[in-house]
Amino acid sequence: MYEEMVTARHYEERLQEEYLEGKQPAFDISAGPIPGELHLAAGHEASGAGVCAHLRDDDTVTAPHRPHHVAISKGVDLKRMTAEIFGRQTGLSKGKGGHMHLYDPDVNFACSGIIAQGCPPAVGAAMAAKKRNTDAVAVAFLGEGAVSQGAFLESLNLAAVQNLPVVFVIEDNDWAISMPKERVTDVEDASQRADGFEVHGERVDVDDAVAVYEAAGEAIGRARDGNGPTVLEVQLHRRMGHFMGDPEAYRPDEDVEAAHERDSIERMERHLEDHGLGDEDLEEIRERAHERVEEAIEWAKDQPQPDPEEAYEDVFTDELEGWPERPDKELAAADGGEE
């Protein structure tokens, strides 16, 4: 778990550096080596690592717009994921998806950039597992801001009435872009929402990966044993802006400081030291993680850009007759007719 956490943290720090290259001094979102928006998850590592430690490749995970730490812990191919973030041809989605839309069917990982919209597909994956009599489970990750969405509540209800093996993991980092939690909900503990559906709800109050691991173990065990869904809420912290380039003018300095003080990685290090791991052991893990990240980034940057023609592939599984995906093709035909 510790190794995954430091891998995720270092990965985010390196992506930040790469992202900002070419965007300085004046930040222009359309410049630099990494395209589009980038939502980093530094401060969220405890939930990805603690939950996914219980998951197998045949268990499904759906992630929201801030997916990297979850993807790393779920075992998504780091090199191809990085190539995708750099928009390269050999990326997970051949450069079509981008960082909010990572798909790795080998480990049953998928994303959606639309808030809470990973919840219904997670329910569907659980449904499939139940129909096929396997003991696979599904986990939907979402932010505390996302619990206001109908899609979450509808999914929770559906999972409850059908007793499906789903765990909803709410990553509570106190903020939804500029909206502090207390302004969007009167319920302090989002796991309480589970009560209204007679579903098990639980909250881990500190960003402690070991506590998350224990709570997630119970929740996932319950799901695997056919005992239905759980809402598991985890307190985390957002160490960076909502997206890269977010000036965070709305956020009090104390809050940023507090987020940096409560560091789940340092907490994990203390825990491991208490259990007999020495500085050298930790350093060795860190080095291994850093190497893996560097390797993935170097590999990704060496990958070819997609060929523009590829933009027209993959819309359907087969080529469709009479589907004018390319207006100029259609035109060529029309001109031909005239002559």
Next chain:
Amino acid sequence: MAQADVPDPETIDRELTMSRGMVEAIAHELRESEDVFVMGEDVADYGGIFDSTQGLLEDFGHDRIMDVPISETGFIGAGVGAAMQGMRPIVELMFADFFGVAMDQIYNNMAKNAYMSGGSVSVPMVFMTAVGGTYNDAAQHSQTLYGTFAHLPGMKVVVPSTAYDAKGLMHAAIRDDDPVVYMFHKRLMGLAWMPAPDGPKTGVPEEDYEIEFGEADVKREGDDVTIVTLGLHVHRALEAAADLAEDGIDAEVIDLRTLVPLDTETVLESVRKTGKLVVVDEDYHSYGVSGELVARATEGALDELEAVRRVTMPDVPIPYARPLENEVLPDAGDVEAAVRSIHE
């Protein structure tokens, strides 16, 4: 055509970005009437992700500039309900791409309540939303979707391309008794982190003024070919027209400004003059704005029409990587090529 009683933007010294033009109109209407309020995600403390409400919180406070939970069905529908009580909400959906989670409120309530009530209720709300790509934000954050909203009856649809138009259209939208969908292109707003092309920053009068819906603006006059477009692509078309002019091809550029109502007459007049029509649209190719314009031109000026071309987003979800997005997004070069292909 620009109205006679409002000043020409070129004669005004004070230039604003498009977002400032919009915000100025909203602020004016907030001062005029207590019934006006703004509601959306990150509209207050953040000032709108695309600066569409920048600075309003300071003057009007959280009661009138309301941040809401991420619950589009809830707050867009609440906008409908408040509007049916005679208030004039301005409700923002952060990206047009997110309409799906709230489409029932938009389409079955906002758009249809006036009709279904036999005209006994109205829904005077402004539903504003950001559209468009050009910065590699991929398939869920880059769509334009003009056609989707214009296709559904019951909503007026407004798409400004300059600060001057943005302000005048916003005044008109807030004062309108019907629901108005106000779609602004991110690339035109004048954001520090997403440079705008030359053009959207224009002279804007201090005072309030309305740009009437259903009046297209001829942004460049020309005799050889008619280019009809809207939003960001007005500027791309003007760029293409400038290049074409060097080769003696004189393009007329029409900015539709509103899709519902649509100023068919201005388009037909121009097509009757030039005989050639190019429609440019950042929205998908099939079943959308470009097809509608071609159909209207065919119905209204078949005899004069010699050639037609469409420059659009092909029917593919918008890809992320730069070479792929560049391939599908129409640019000035594509407009120029389309014009040349029908101009001999």
